[in-house]
Amino acid sequence: MWSFHAFVTRGCLRTYSIDEKGLEHIIYFAIENWWTGDRTSLLTGKPAIFNIDAVEESEVVLINKANFEMLCAHIPAFNTLISGILEKSLATMQNRITSTISYTAEQKYQQFLDKYPDMALRIPQHMIASYLGITPETLSRIRRRP
Amino acid sequence: MWSFHAFVTRGCLRTYSIDEKGLEHIIYFAIENWWTGDRTSLLTGKPAIFNIDAVEESEVVLINKANFEMLCAHIPAFNTLISGILEKSLATMQNRITSTISYTAEQKYQQFLDKYPDMALRIPQHMIASYLGITPETLSRIRRRP
Numbered sequence: 001m002w003s004f005h006a007f008v009t010r011g012c013l014r015t016y017s018i019d020e021k022g023l024e025h026i027i028y029f030a031i032e033n034w035w036t037g038d039r040t041s042l043l044t045g046k047p048a049i050f051n052i053d054a055v056e057e058s059e060v061v062l063i064n065k066a067n068f069e070m071l072c073a074h075i076p077a078f079n080t081l082i083s084g085i086l087e088k089s090l091a092t093m094q095n096r097i098t099s100t101i102s103y104t105a106e107q108k109y110q111q112f113l114d115k116y117p118d119m120a121l122r123i124p125q126h127m128i129a130s131y132l133g134i135t136p137e138t139l140s141r142i143r144r145r146p
Numbered sequence: 147m148w149s150f151h152a153f154v155t156r157g158c159l160r161t162y163s164i165d166e167k168g169l170e171h172i173i174y175f176a177i178e179n180w181w182t183g184d185r186t187s188l189l190t191g192k193p194a195i196f197n198i199d200a201v202e203e204s205e206v207v208l209i210n211k212a213n214f215e216m217l218c219a220h221i222p223a224f225n226t227l228i229s230g231i232l233e234k235s236l237a238t239m240q241n242r243i244t245s246t247i248s249y250t251a252e253q254k255y256q257q258f259l260d261k262y263p264d265m266a267l268r269i270p271q272h273m274i275a276s277y278l279g280i281t282p283e284t285l286s287r288i289r290r291r292p
Contacts, residue, residue: 017244017248019248023248025244025247025248027240027243027244039233039236039237039240040237040240040241043233043234043237044237050240083229083232086229086232086233086236087185087189087232088189089236090185090186090232090235090236090239091185091186091189091190093236093239093240093243094173094185094186094196094239095186096243097173097239097242097243097246098163098171098173100243100246100247100279101171101246101276101277101278101279102163102165102169102171102279130247131247132247133246133247133248
């Protein structure tokens with residue numbers, strides 16, 4: 001079970017699932033000043049379905065569920081901050097679903113470069129391919145084009 | 147700009163984008179007792195990037211942004227309810243991203259049938275295909291298999 005909300009102070013983490021064939025599928029990356037964690041597990045108390053590990057040497061602040069809820073309940077400004085982040089996460093995921101179901105591989109990669117230029121430089125190509133839901137070979141082909 | 151939170155009391159709505167080729171991509175459906183709306187537009191006040199219309203004859207309760215925020219601010223139980231729904235929406239979207247980037251077309255359709263058996267009976271096949279990010283032809287092929 002994933003018991004923490006994690007705030008990244010340095011580095012880069014990835015959240016991913018592993019399918020029955022052992023293939024990894026990256027749901028999202030988190031770099032400095034981003035929150036991460038398995039929200040479903042935190043919410044339901046059920047075992048985490050995602051794995052989280054570091055893409056590069058990282059530092060995170062972990063806040064356990066009880067403390068996190070206490071902060072939300074007692075500090076209105078923290079609650080407002082977290083609600084705002086939740087809303088933004090929802091918007092980001094909506095956009096990701098849109099591009100995943102409707103963009104070509106080229107468009108997906110171009111959107112990633114436009115939205116996350118920093119990440120594009122820091123994250124290994126095979127992980128970017130996994131995040132975009134395309135094969136590493138397809139990504140290489142796209143990158144070789146002028 | 148999308149100015150309302152919508153609560154569906156009867157029927158079924160779809161939220162979708164239209165790409166530059168004029169193709170529709172359905173982000174989600176909402177049936178009875180679901181909330182819907184363009185959250186990104188509501189949050190930022192920017193023009194809606196999604197379209198919303200009815201798949202069948204429907205009734206919705208519309209609450210404008212100011213009233214919705216007033217309810218959240220003054221009725222703690224409403225705020226808790228909405229936070230819970232937000233968290234669940236996030237979890238649902240995470241799962242959708244996972245299946246979209248890692249499942250085959252067959253697996254995507256099977257998951258849709260398992261999760262939303264009611265919707266599968268009510269919603270036209272070409273819209274289900276659009277939601278799953280597969281062509282109507284692929285969906286027909288999957289459905290013809292024994």
